[in-house]
Amino acid sequence: GAPLSIPQQPYLTGSQIKLEHVLDSCRMELNHVDEVWPNLYIGDILIAHDKEELRKLGITHVLNAAHSTWESKGDQAFYGQEIHYCGIAAEDSTNFNLREHFYPASDTIHLCFSFSGKILVHCVVGKSRSATLVLAYLMIYHHFSLTDAVQRVIQYRAISPNRGFLKQLQDLDVELRDRTNLCELL
Structure with a gap:
């Protein structure tokens, strides 16, 4: 038979291994939505499609990191006038x-806050794409290190x-x- 092909994993550096240990140390249950910074929520596709729940949370902006995937029906027409949408x-x-x-995503989040808004950043499950964009925002606008x-x-x-995102x-x-x-230095 044909030889088995072994999928190539990217080589991990020491700092990547440490980061993965930090990520693995999290014992939180995965919810549909969580506020991870004041007025900044990370969520999944279910919360993103629940306009009533978004209204209860006071969400004014949605940043969808899974725009145009088959699971996601979100766009500006879906949210209407109440919620600003970015995909x-x-x-x-x-x-x-x-x-x-x-x-651009960090600027979108920052702009939402300049209007005293609340933003949901989501993808399908709410743990890879959306989390990556929120981490980048905290690094760019709040000068956090990646680990922090x-x-x-x-x-x-x-x-x-x-x-790859890490x-x-x-x-x-x-x-x-x-x-x-x-x-x-300057």
């Missing part, structure tokens, strides 16, 4: 470049960004740290 057609794949969406951002979010929600967040972490160090 990112991201795949939960280690090869997908979510990094190009880190700054992860430790903050897992106090409120079980998250599990895929390894690598992209680590690259962002290095870039932000280098920028901070450069500013201190």
